[in-house]
Amino acid sequence: MASDENTADTTVAIEDDRELARVVEENDAELAELLRLLLTAEDLAGDLTPELREAVHENREPLGELRLAFEREETLTLLTKVGNEADTLVELLDILAVSKDLTDDLVPELLVAVRENRETVERLRGSLEDEQTLILLERLGDNAETLTELLDLLDATHDLATELTPELQEVAQDNRDLIREFRMAVAGFSDVHGEQDVDMYQLGRNAGNMVTTMETLGDPVVTDAVDATVEGFTQEDPKPVGFFGLIGALFDADVRRALGRLVAALRALGQADLGED
Structure with missing residues (x-):
């Protein structure tokens, strides 16, 4: 077997x-x-x-240091990040390559532009180094927040004006006749002011006195007195008053009160300065 x-x-x-x-x-x-x-x-x-x-x-010592460097945790972490971001790193390298090519193309043209505009650049440098320019820049820096708020306000105002312009145009279109009449009134006032020597301060005082007078006439006491007087004058077929009736009316409290008000009004009218010497 x-x-x-x-x-x-x-x-x-x-x-x-x-x-x-x-x-x-x-x-x-x-x-x-x-x-x-x-x-x-x-x-x-x-x-x-x-x-x-x-x-x-x-190279034993450099190799030992290199080995220690590679074995350190930070190096491993860096290599890990580089590996995780490999795509981004490649894109950045491509961008750097494109930027380098673009720089190589632009450098000669920039040199020519700088050479041609050397005098302008020198003047601009002198302006920027001027003390007033530095003070302005410092103020702008100190008031940056205020400047930002003003820019925001201007932006909002521009938006508001843009929104209101169509409505304002519509209002002006609807009130064209009224605006034309108001312009004619202003033109007439200007002509009169040009023809006559008008003291605008005195005119303003007179307008103020007229407003005060209108406020006084609007007082309920004055309106009640005027209503009572008008009512007395509008009575139909009042009873005739003779000499003795007039004497008797003087003993009536209402008549005496009315006569007192009339005398006070006449006294105030006499004291008023109406332009008489």
Whole structure:
């Protein structure tokens, strides 16, 4: 039994050796090239090994520092961030490349522009270095918040004016005749003022006195007195009063009160300055 197994193993080994020999025979050229490359690599390694050992020996400390730097947590964190933001980093590099190309294209033109406008730039520099300009800039900086509020207010006012302009135009269109008449009245007033020497201060005082007089006439006491007087004058067919009736009326309290008011009014009228010498 064991003899049969040994015979079978031997047969398999022979078949494998024949297959290996066949493959080696078919690829003898490639194997020869590989052997040649191995010999060349071995010779190169023999030549480089002393130099590599010397380089490693000379740079042992820098390599140790580099190893420590790479093993530090901050470096690992940085490398992790760079890996996570690789797409963004590539885009930034592309932008930098484009910017460099653009700068290379613009630098000659900028040099020409600066050379042509050197006098203007010098004048501008002198203006900016002037003390008044510096004071203005300082004031603008100190009042930046106020300036911002004013700009916001101007913006809001502009928006309000934009919204109100159509309505104002419509109102002016509807009241065109009234506005024309008012303009004619103002023009007439101006003509009269030009023809006559009018004291505007005295005119204002007179207008104020007229307002005061109108307020006095609007007093309920005055209106009641006027109503009572008008009512007395509008009575139909009043009873005639003779001499003795007049004497008797003087003893009436209402008549005496009315006569007192009339005398007071006459006295005030006499004391008023009506322009008489």
